[in-house]
Amino acid sequence: MLGEVEGRACAYVAVRNFKAKSVALIHADNDFGRTLSTGTREYLEKHAPDTKILIEQAYPFAEKDYKAYLSKIKEANPDVVISSGYFFQVGPMLKQAREMGITAPFIGEEGADSPEMIKIAGEAAEDFVLVTNLDRDDKRPFVQDYLRQYKERFGVETCMVGASAYDAFMVIVESIKTAGDLNTQKIRDAIASSEIEGLTGVSKFTEQGEVIKPMVVQIVKDWGFHYLDIVDDPAVLEK
Structure with a gap:
């Protein structure tokens, strides 16, 4: 799935599921992280202009200590934090955020879709939401x-x-x-x-060979990923 699509999906969930009027963005300082951020900004500017981005921060890919970034997010006090990254980044980030007293919901994308993220974050992973393509509660x-x-x-x-x-x-x-x-x-x-x-x-x-499909919204409950919602809005999935 394209990074822009995942970024738009995160914004969609922040607005639709959390009724967010303000968000903070934090992502890896690489092409994928920047692309995710672009997608989030694009969706909010076009479809939810009343929802403001209070702060955006980019961390080095090898970062392990996120406290300096999180302290600025805590000060900004957003309704939702959109935290793009892989499981070995999001796991420690969630743990450190909760230790610092940040209570805002965190929304991530498929890079964090791994049981290892939950192991790393521990109890801090509870209620973490991510947009991905695998629904563990699929009844098929x-x-x-x-x-x-x-x-x-x-x-x-x-x-x-x-x-x-x-x-x-x-x-x-x-x-x-x-x-x-x-x-x-x-x-x-x-x-x-x-x-x-x-x-x-x-x-x-698509004609360019990219996959088009709805995205699944998963939430962590009781140490596992579970179904929360689905993102099938063409404004998110199609350019």
């Missing part, structure tokens, strides 16, 4: 079978990376079947026109 039998078999085989809960990799592989498999042989152009065309139901929903593609 093959999704629940995948979740169970993954844990049985590897001894850990899966994350969106595992589910997305499985879906990508199955798109290729089904497209080869559609093409009827191993002609690369035929396979490419079959992929481009495919709409294949997978663990993370139905995958279909």
Whole structure:
């Protein structure tokens, strides 16, 4: 999923689910982090102009101590903190934020979608919200079978990376079947026109080859990820 889309989805959740009138942004100082921030700003400016960004901060990718950044966020006192980063960044950030007395909800994206984030953050992970593409509460039998078999085989809960990799592989498999042989152009065309139901929903593609699909909003409850909402607004998903 494009970074801009994830950034817009975070903004959408802040406004729709939390009725936020003010937000703070904190993200890694790299291309992906900046792209996420751009998407958030873009959505708020166009669709929720009454919701203000009080502060934006970028941290070095290898950062481990977020207290200096969090102290400024605490002073700004936003309704919601949109914290983009990977699980090894968001986990410590959440823990440090709660230790500092920051009580605002935190919203993240699929980089934090890992059981390891919850292990790192501990109790501070409770009620953390993220936009991702894997719904652990999906009732479809093959999704629940995948979740169970993954844990049985590897001894850990899966994350969106595992589910997305499985879906990508199955798109290729089904497209080869559609093409009827191993002609690369035929396979490419079959992929481009495919709409294949997978663990993370139905995958279909733009002319540029990007995936279009609704995003799932998960919330951490009792040391696990659970369904909260879905983001299917075209204003979020499509440029």
